[in-house]
Amino acid sequence: MADTKSSVFNVKDLNLWYGDNQALYDINMDIKENDVTAIIGPSGCGKSTYVKTLNRMVETVPVVKTSGEIEYRGKNIFEKNYLVEDLRTKVGMVFQKPNPFPKSIYENIVYGPKIHGIKDKKTLDQIVEKSLKGAALWDEVKDRLHENAYGLSGGQQQRVCIARCLAIEPDVILMDEPTSALDPISTLKVEELIQELKKDYSIVIVTHNMQQAARISDKTAFFLSGELVEYTDTNTLFQNPSDKRTEDYITGRFG
Numbered sequence: 001m002a003d004t005k006s007s008v009f010n011v012k013d014l015n016l017w018y019g020d021n022q023a024l025y026d027i028n029m030d031i032k033e034n035d036v037t038a039i040i041g042p043s044g045c046g047k048s049t050y051v052k053t054l055n056r057m058v059e060t061v062p063v064v065k066t067s068g069e070i071e072y073r074g075k076n077i078f079e080k081n082y083l084v085e086d087l088r089t090k091v092g093m094v095f096q097k098p099n100p101f102p103k104s105i106y107e108n109i110v111y112g113p114k115i116h117g118i119k120d121k122k123t124l125d126q127i128v129e130k131s132l133k134g135a136a137l138w139d140e141v142k143d144r145l146h147e148n149a150y151g152l153s154g155g156q157q158q159r160v161c162i163a164r165c166l167a168i169e170p171d172v173i174l175m176d177e178p179t180s181a182l183d184p185i186s187t188l189k190v191e192e193l194i195q196e197l198k199k200d201y202s203i204v205i206v207t208h209n210m211q212q213a214a215r216i217s218d219k220t221a222f223f224l225s226g227e228l229v230e231y232t233d234t235n236t237l238f239q240n241p242s243d244k245r246t247e248d249y250i251t252g253r254f255g
Ligand SMILES: Nc1ncnc2c1ncn2[C@@H]1O[C@H](COP(=O)(O)OP(=O)(O)OP(=O)(O)O)[C@@H](O)[C@H]1O
Pocket: 018, 021, 023, 041, 042, 043, 044, 045, 046, 047, 048, 049, 050, 061, 208
């Protein structure tokens, strides 16, 4: 059946180099609205580089060069006048290791909105409640909002980071191995949360865990040595891959 969802990203002939070392080769990929899109592949294949390119975070490494196009909602993010700050507001990111600021839970959540000029206490309170509810954390922390986020468990800290991302009302959430530092119960909570979030957001998740990709994603992309080998419905990729290299990887022959 044809996929009638609109595209959030259209990636066209994307190449990326760190100095002289090419890390991504001719990537072409459409990422659809309200999908959970999983990026899998062995260590060093370019998964993190790829997601960090989608909001141009990768450019914090000064030697990075790119060619090709990434259209976000129809506009090429590499255009000279494209406003990177706007892109990063719309395309939020959650990292592997929970990285809350060394501040209270409340201050973590209002950080982004305050930068965007929101000062009204009542509005900020509402953002905090909405974001923490969105990250399935409100009930656990509502009585300790002014305590330091470092006092929370790793799984709770990761949900603070997700709430911090929701507070700036993104369109897309990029997640780079968001559960790899978490225990199984926290992992399950974050996976359940991702299923809820996809109703309102488009999610791209890097994971080294194939079972996780199979459990939570609609589409899966398999990367190998900087190339996109196969990108299709998650069920098809895991049950009936069309490329021998995908089959070898998902059956554990390498990686
Ligand atoms: N800051 C950097 N400077 C130079 N080369 C880099 C940098 N970051 C990544 N690379 C190189 O780019 C390639 C892809 O790395 P990347 O981290 O994107 O892979 P990955 O699939 O996410 O790996 P892992 O699963 O181990 O996190 C690797 O060869 C890596 O050495």
